Amino acid sequence: MLYVSRREHFNAAHKLYNPAWSPERNAEVFGPCANENWHGHNYEMIVTVKGQPDPDTGFVVDLKALSDLIRTHITEQVDHKNLNLDVPFLKGQLASTENLAVAFWQILQRELPAITPAQLHCIKIYETPRNAVEYFG
């Protein structure tokens, strides 16, 4: 089994805020991440696909095609956006890195067969250089 990865990036605004809670409870749980007027992150995302190389190309997946797929279906939807307000597929969800990873997985799982018979293995998202979430489906 071979594992092939592509790194992409985007920046976006959000706040961590549970609308079922009072402002005081949100501040207590999420601290400055609950700041009413938003804050931003430079997100880095690594998508890993696993499979066997195609005998004609030697590729598990064409990384240019994978990049285009990620950009079209994910990056262009979230880059320079407010994750709480602007992104239809995140509507009604807390904008945590965990929830981003699951939402992105669902999109890539649906779209990947258009470019490769390989399987999605992992999505790793860095919200900051020190905070990351990995999702394996």
Ligand SMILES: Nc1nc2c(c(=O)[nH]1)N=C([C@H](O)[C@H](O)COP(=O)(O)OP(=O)(O)OP(=O)(O)O)CN2
């Ligand atoms: N399990 C999660 N915990 C936290 C998330 C998350 O998405 N999942 N998100 C946040 C905040 O949005 C943000 O990541 C915190 O930023 P910050 O405190 O600035 O983190 P840094 O590591 O970059 O900065 P330090 O100065 O090192 O704290 C919080 N928790």
